[in-house]
Amino acid sequence: MDGLSRRKMVIAGGALGVFGALGVASPARARSLWTWEPSGSVAGKGAGLDPDWVWDEEVDQLVGSVIDRGDVPRVNELLRTWTRNDQPLPDGLPADLREFMEKARQLPSWADRDKLETAAKFNESRGLYLNLLNGVGGGMLSTAIPREARAVYYSKGGADMEDRVAKTSLLGFAVGDLNAYRPDGKVVVEAVKTRLVHAAVRHLLPKSPGWSRTSGGQKIPISQADMLVTWHSLPTYAMRKLLDWKVPMKSAESAGYLHVWQVTAHMLGIRDEYIPASWDAANAQSKQVLDPVLARTREGVELTDILLGQLAEQTSPGGIDRPLVNALARYLVGDQVADWDGIPREPFWEKAIETAWPKLVAFREKLIPLPLVPPLAWTIDEAARQYILFYLTKGRGTRIEIPETNRPG
Ligand code: HEM
Structure with missing residues (x-):
């Protein structure tokens, strides 16, 4: 055929x-x-x-069996010591898992070292925007993706969102790091561990009554389509916003940024035949898979509230005002998604951010002089920095581990 x-x-x-x-x-x-x-x-x-209708068959079966035979605690303990791209896998892993991970840690044949280097420098120079877009922006999009919101809510990590966000940011920061795919970087490690976690979730969530009740008939979570949806909420969305914000960019930087996320998609187990080869192809795919699924769910609204509450409380000693955090989140994802997420309206801060943010970007990009930046812009800039710092620090104390259970209760 x-x-x-x-x-x-x-x-x-x-x-x-x-x-x-x-x-x-x-x-x-x-x-x-x-x-x-x-x-x-x-x-x-x-x-x-x-x-x-496609998942990640090989690893799904394998991790299912690792869970069923009670190997998870031993494996997690060993995996804690595996932290660098160039590090051999720890001794003592079950042979079948080890064999899979040796294969899974190899970069695809089409990975291009020069492009990855360009991407690393771009990620560093545009770190503030990218961390904000991938962290707060991507986070707020993910809670408006019903399947993702529900998977997160009903899985183990859903009960402790602070830890869950810190863990997720480990991968984001690893991708954005200057060392990302260099021998002393961490993306390969975090991506392979995440692939194992997703396989575990596919094994565990179908046993969750809460998930099964709300999955809309899906029998196994995190299909390749779901992976693509989330992928677009990261680089495709971030690139669109950078262009909206008129951040100057060379074509090699834009191509490099796409490339680092293409390689990361592969490392996370997305099949090459689904990974977009160009921004045009990515935008077309995003329109097809991401745009139509965005919607409000009870779980997404609850998770959004927890995430924004944490951000407001913990990112600065005095606490960033929750209204500022609400308005920043709304600015990043737009009114429609913000409404689906149940983010309250904040007229004062919304207006302030709309006026100040483009000026802040223009100043950073050396397009306008300092006196044209309204003073309020620095409060917003500080909020963004504190957010990033908080999760960078938080991430140090945590690690990505294979779950054995769903959300309790
Ligand atoms: C876990 C990233 C797609 C649901 C994780 C983790 C990372 C991550 C870094 C490990 C952190 C942790 O253990 O909490 C990504 C990326 C994706 C993606 C980069 C796509 C490019 C998805 C999708 C879903 C999903 C599509 C669901 C529809 C989950 C769940 C966990 C998880 C439920 C485990 C939570 C737990 O039990 O603690 N993901 N993910 N992910 N992811 Fe994803």
Whole structure:
């Protein structure tokens, strides 16, 4: 069977399966049909299967068996000592896991060292924007992605969001680090560990009554389509905002930034045939997979409130005002997503940020002189810095570990 007709069959089968079983509309499946062509991917070709019906088979079975045979505590203890890209895997890992991880830690053949270096320098020079976009912006988008919000809410980490955000930021900061993919960097380690965590979640969440009740008929979480959705809430969204903010950028920097996230997608287990090869392909895919699924959920609203509350309380000794944090979050994701997240309106700060932020960016980019920056802009700048510092520090005391249970209760 050729790729096209197989894809049509899968689409038809998928649509029948879902609509047949449920009959009613729910946000969890308000996505459009998969028509994105594998010719736009880094692989350049592929079967064109709808990624909503593809997971990460090899590692899913393996981690399921690691959990079932009670190996998780031993494995987590060993993995704590594995922290650098160039470090050999610790002795004592179960042989099947070790074999998988040796393969999974290899960069794809298409990884380009020069592009990764350009990306590392770009990430460093634009660190403030990127950390803010990937941290607060990506976080606020993720709570408006129903499947992600619910997976996070009902999994173990959902009960301790502070720890969960700190852990997630370990990967974000590793990608943004100057050493990211260098031998002394950490992305390979954090991405492979995350791949294992996602496999564990696929094994565990189907046993959660809360998740099963709200999954909109999905039987196994974190499909390749879900991975793509979240991926777009990171680099695709961040690049769009950088362009909106008129941050000057060389084409090599933009290409490098895409590349570091393409490689990271691969390391997280996204198949090459789904990883967009260009920004145009990424934007087209994002329109197809991310835009239609964004929606309000009870879990997303609750998680948003916890996240913004933490940010307001803990990022500075005096505490950043919650209204400022609310307005900053709204500015980053826009009114529609902010409303779905249940972020309260803050007229004073919303106006202040709308006026001050473009000036702050222009000043940083040496496009305007200091006197044109309104003083309030520095309060906003400080809030952004404190946020980043808080999670950088917080991240030091934590590590990514394979869960054995769902959220208790
Ligand atoms: C765990 C990143 C996609 C749900 C993690 C962790 C990281 C991460 C770094 C480890 C932190 C921790 O253990 O808490 C990413 C990235 C993604 C992605 C970069 C895509 C590019 C998804 C998707 C879902 C999801 C699509 C669900 C639909 C989860 C859950 C956990 C997790 C439930 C474990 C929480 C726990 O039990 O503690 N992810 N993730 N992730 N992720 Fe993802």
